[in-house]
Amino acid sequence: MSDLFDLIVVGGGPGGYVAALRGSQLGMNVALVESAYMGGVCLNWGCIPTKALLRSADIFHSLSHLKEFGLSADNPSFDLEKVVARSRSVADRMRKGVTHLLKKAKVTTFEGRASLAGKVGEAHKVSVSKDGKEVASIRAPHVILATGARARQLPGLETDGKLIWGAREAMTPTSFPKRLLVIGSGAIGIEFASFYRDLGSEVTIAEVADRILIAEDPEISMQAQKAFEKRGIRILTSAKVGPLQKEADQVSTTIETPKGKTELTVDRVICAVGIVGNVEDLGLEKTRVKIDRTHIITDEFCRTDEPGLYAIGDVAGAPWLAHKASHEAVICVEKISGRSPEPLHTLSIPGCTYSRPQIASVGLSEEKAKAMGKTVKVGRFPFLANGKAVAMGEPDGMTKVVFDATTGELLGAHMIGAEVTEMIQGFVIARTGELTEAELSETVFPHPTISETMHEAVLSAFEGALHI
Numbered sequence: 001m002s003d004l005f006d007l008i009v010v011g012g013g014p015g016g017y018v019a020a021l022r023g024s025q026l027g028m029n030v031a032l033v034e035s036a037y038m039g040g041v042c043l044n045w046g047c048i049p050t051k052a053l054l055r056s057a058d059i060f061h062s063l064s065h066l067k068e069f070g071l072s073a074d075n076p077s078f079d080l081e082k083v084v085a086r087s088r089s090v091a092d093r094m095r096k097g098v099t100h101l102l103k104k105a106k107v108t109t110f111e112g113r114a115s116l117a118g119k120v121g122e123a124h125k126v127s128v129s130k131d132g133k134e135v136a137s138i139r140a141p142h143v144i145l146a147t148g149a150r151a152r153q154l155p156g157l158e159t160d161g162k163l164i165w166g167a168r169e170a171m172t173p174t175s176f177p178k179r180l181l182v183i184g185s186g187a188i189g190i191e192f193a194s195f196y197r198d199l200g201s202e203v204t205i206a207e208v209a210d211r212i213l214i215a216e217d218p219e220i221s222m223q224a225q226k227a228f229e230k231r232g233i234r235i236l237t238s239a240k241v242g243p244l245q246k247e248a249d250q251v252s253t254t255i256e257t258p259k260g261k262t263e264l265t266v267d268r269v270i271c272a273v274g275i276v277g278n279v280e281d282l283g284l285e286k287t288r289v290k291i292d293r294t295h296i297i298t299d300e301f302c303r304t305d306e307p308g309l310y311a312i313g314d315v316a317g318a319p320w321l322a323h324k325a326s327h328e329a330v331i332c333v334e335k336i337s338g339r340s341p342e343p344l345h346t347l348s349i350p351g352c353t354y355s356r357p358q359i360a361s362v363g364l365s366e367e368k369a370k371a372m373g374k375t376v377k378v379g380r381f382p383f384l385a386n387g388k389a390v391a392m393g394e395p396d397g398m399t400k401v402v403f404d405a406t407t408g409e410l411l412g413a414h415m416i417g418a419e420v421t422e423m424i425q426g427f428v429i430a431r432t433g434e435l436t437e438a439e440l441s442e443t444v445f446p447h448p449t450i451s452e453t454m455h456e457a458v459l460s461a462f463e464g465a466l467h468i
């Protein structure tokens, strides 16, 4: 086998493996180096296993509310080991699927850690090592870095795998935490809080900002907070978590908020306070690649300052989402192959939180749009007035849309409630197609669906909603 490839991809997550597949589709001879699990964080330790856990929690919640639907079942219960085993088997299945796709696409895969080892002519050399020993040395004119990111560790709040959990421990618990503190209220923290609460944990969320889900429209954050509090989750915002006092099987701490101090003792703490890019030990110091804090700086086609070196996905910065990584992969590889891809429009990347209720959004919040000096028209529609939502027993929720009052452009859409992570795509397509309120108003939505709240929210921004 020759050591020369057209393209080397470092990292086999949704950025890296998609880059390898697209490269192969476009006729390139591609090598992919992965040091741990094919499929990356997303398939193995992120998006997929957490959704499997949340599905168990959702079903358990429904079983506990059967009476409302005229049904009954005796004493619903759960077996944590089996819930986790199902989640792991779903992740396993997806990993095997990706491995199969790569094989089918004739991508040459290497197991080991890759680092850049200088240049041979126009080609970048990549050294692959395992257990400290070099197992391969390969070359290519184009190298895509897709090494992902890991959880941020804050001094005093470092995860220890036993009492202070990161996401991996939180998704593979060996015992059930009756009392849980979740530090951080981004999507990851909120999803774990939702999962454990549904199974019966006493959950407290501590968030340093003055509201949860800080990336979301403030109105949606407030609704989410109310919904979680209604479920019995305690939420402390503007919260400063004091030192964590670890005992044999519990942790105590004091949390300070503007309202006072809360003494708390819990069985486990989940720390979800952001992420840092995996930029270490890649041999970047010998290149012209620039790093901003822990992320590689790239242009709109994922090119770094070093010709032939590219970065995509989490290692290239926010938003830290699998679909952003995959989309950048396609753009990057198509550009390398001489095509003319459209750069990624950051404001058209949807973000979803798969808690109960779900939260989904795309584009600008009302607050941000106004801060940018735009005159906006805002529409809202509550799930309470939607037949399908009520029939499903899901009347809590809202769809909110933000339009540019002058041009009619859809600037942003924000949703909370059942199924919104599936529905947000309608608004993403509207943004990609640069649809205005006129086209959205003319669109026929199927009845009865919760998607009708999208239509009604648009109508309410202009002519007025029909069903409220």
Ligand SMILES: Cc1cc2nc3c(=O)[nH]c(=O)nc-3n(C[C@H](O)[C@H](O)[C@H](O)COP(=O)(O)OP(=O)(O)OC[C@H]3O[C@@H](n4cnc5c(N)ncnc54)[C@H](O)[C@@H]3O)c2cc1C
Residues within 6 Å of the ligand: 010, 011, 012, 013, 014, 015, 016, 033, 034, 035, 036, 037, 038, 039, 040, 041, 042, 043, 045, 046, 047, 048, 050, 112, 113, 114, 115, 146, 147, 148, 149, 167, 188, 278, 281, 282, 312, 313, 314, 315, 320, 321, 322, 323, 324, 325
């Ligand atoms: C708990 C949790 C839940 C999440 N849920 C969602 C969700 O619902 N939706 C969503 O969009 N995103 C979610 N994410 C984020 C998502 O997982 C990431 O955005 C996504 O995995 C980024 O893809 P990537 O390809 O950039 O990196 P990764 O998936 O991190 O893959 C990088 C790969 O590179 C490998 N690697 C690193 N260094 C080297 C090296 N030197 N040599 C060889 N290989 C190397 C790593 O082993 C890893 O497999 C979640 C994350 C977590 C932690």
